[in-house]
Amino acid sequence: MAEATVGTNFLTLSHRAKRFDVENAIQQANAGRSHKQGIEYQWQDALTASPIWRKITVAPMRWPKGQSIVSIQEITDQITHQIQLENYEAELLELKTNFSSLVHDLRSPLTSFKLYLDLLQKAKTGKKEKYLTIMHQEIMHMNKLVDDLLALSRLEIPDVHSLALVDIMSLVQEVVVVEQPIANDKGLTLRFLFPNEEPVWVWGQSRQLLRVVTNLVSNALRYTAVGTVTIQLKLEPEQNRVELTVSDTGIGIAPEVLPFIFEPFFRSPRAQAVTPKGTGLGLAIVKRIIALHNGSIDVFSELNQGTSFRIFLPLVRDTAVSQPSP
Numbered sequence: 001m002a003e004a005t006v007g008t009n010f011l012t013l014s015h016r017a018k019r020f021d022v023e024n025a026i027q028q029a030n031a032g033r034s035h036k037q038g039i040e041y042q043w044q045d046a047l048t049a050s051p052i053w054r055k056i057t058v059a060p061m062r063w064p065k066g067q068s069i070v071s072i073q074e075i076t077d078q079i080t081h082q083i084q085l086e087n088y089e090a091e092l093l094e095l096k097t098n099f100s101s102l103v104h105d106l107r108s109p110l111t112s113f114k115l116y117l118d119l120l121q122k123a124k125t126g127k128k129e130k131y132l133t134i135m136h137q138e139i140m141h142m143n144k145l146v147d148d149l150l151a152l153s154r155l156e157i158p159d160v161h162s163l164a165l166v167d168i169m170s171l172v173q174e175v176v177v178v179e180q181p182i183a184n185d186k187g188l189t190l191r192f193l194f195p196n197e198e199p200v201w202v203w204g205q206s207r208q209l210l211r212v213v214t215n216l217v218s219n220a221l222r223y224t225a226v227g228t229v230t231i232q233l234k235l236e237p238e239q240n241r242v243e244l245t246v247s248d249t250g251i252g253i254a255p256e257v258l259p260f261i262f263e264p265f266f267r268s269p270r271a272q273a274v275t276p277k278g279t280g281l282g283l284a285i286v287k288r289i290i291a292l293h294n295g296s297i298d299v300f301s302e303l304n305q306g307t308s309f310r311i312f313l314p315l316v317r318d319t320a321v322s323q324p325s326p
């Protein structure tokens with residue numbers, strides 16, 4: 001029994017809310033009914049404020065009748081162990097689910113690739129072109145999947161050495177240059193709204209932040225058939241933050257799937273019908289990177305109207321004195 005328990009009056013030890021149960025158990029025991037289960041409760045240690053779990057068992061005495069023995073056992077270690085075990089099990093289950101999604105997602109382009117390879121071998125000249133195009137698409141998809149997976153797994157080990165001042169203004173401009181041809185191909189307008197030409201500084205890893213903006217803009221372009229994709233940068237110096245929104249006029253996200261979109265491998269049924277196929281990893285990567293940069297992300301969406309992702313990042317106002325955040 002731990003020191004906190006030894007030599008202390010049991011009424012002091014029992015939790016206020018549980019005292020009634022304890023007294024009730026004593027009464028029952030005194031009346032000759034043994035209390036088999038014991039009463040478990042959590043107790044805040046007054047000195048360390050850490051939780052202590054205790055179990056109180058009341059057993060009637062044979063002699064003298066009408067009295068009972070109250071034993072108090074400290075079970076903190078057992079309970080902590082049990083909670084840890086439950087956490088491990090939940091993690092393991094998640095890992096297994098993710099792993100089987102991954103294997104499934106890697107297998108489907110491979111199966112399709114093999115099928116078209118067989119067809120290609122037997123095909124007449126006219127068909128060959130078509131099969132090669134499909135095989136190229138499948139390989140591109142697998143490539144993207146492996147890239148995204150690598151990105152996601154690397155994020156588990158944050159690299160503090162590559163932190164630097166990053167200019168969000170020029171970073172977004174870089175993304176616009178790369179994504180513009182895709183917008184043009186689909187007949188979509190891609191625009192970037194910003195307060196002025198000045199740089200906007202945040203602390204972080206430029207490659208990762210580039211990935212964030214790229215993922216959001218390429219989602220917006222992918223899930224929009226007609227209209228406009230707007231990237232907007234706003235400064236909020238009073239709140240020491242930068243606001244970046246990526247909005248589209250696309251298919252939108254149904255409210256019932258909205259809670260899942262940041263989970264790895266989640267792709268909404270409507271999104272699965274859109275080509276080129278996604279990997280379901282983009283937003284999981286975005287969310288993790290934003291968290292590593294002490295930022296936040298939220299989303300607003302209306303079905304068939306459009307979607308808007310909004311990011312906040314801590315703004316660096318004085319580039320001469322600022323230190324990287326831990």
Ligand SMILES: Nc1ncnc2c1ncn2[C@@H]1O[C@H](COP(=O)(O)OP(=O)(O)O)[C@@H](O)[C@H]1O
Pocket residue numbers: 215219220221223248250251252253261262266267268269271272277278279280281282283284307
């Ligand atoms: N701009 C958007 N418009 C509509 N749906 C979106 C948008 N961005 C993300 N989603 C939804 O969130 C899901 C997860 O996004 P993401 O992680 O990037 O995976 P995906 O590879 O499928 O794009 C998508 O499958 C889609 O259902």
Ligand SMILES: [Mg+2]
Pocket residue numbers: 215218219278279280281282283
């Ligand atoms: Mg995506």
